[in-house]
Amino acid sequence: MRKPTSYEIMIGSARTPPAQARSLLRKAIAATLRRHEVKDARLSVALVGDALIARLNRTHLAHRGSTDVLSFDLRDPRTANGAIEGELVISLDTAHREARKRGLAVSAELALYAVHGVLHLLGYDDRTGRAAARMYRREDEILGSLGLHGVRGEPHSRAAHQP
8 A cells, every 4th residue: 555645845935926836836846756756745945035045055055146946955864764854945036037038937937946956855966967967857857747848948057956
């Protein structure tokens, strides 16, 4: 008998995005977890501005400037049992700027960042060409399953992601 999935996804923001964007974020995260057969997950998503994500990027990765998403794996390796526990920090400023530049809805851009961040928590890496291509293909598959075809586009500020 298969154990049912249990996903706890909390989204917080000083500037609350529209309900449609929050709903799509949850769907994108859940789709990513389901595709990887994750049964238990507790994730928080913090939507922040460029200034805060730049500080976190510098503090945790020693990278200068803002980025689109940072992933923090909060699992205790001794007790994780395959469960995912983490935090995604997503720049709402970057999402607005990139969505406008690329002609996308902000909710689609946020979904891309959420999928990208969760993939990092699942062990994907985008530091080498081959690994990045694999990760980006997976993003396209997941976003496409949500009806978001062609959202991935070219990577832009993907210099950082997981401390």
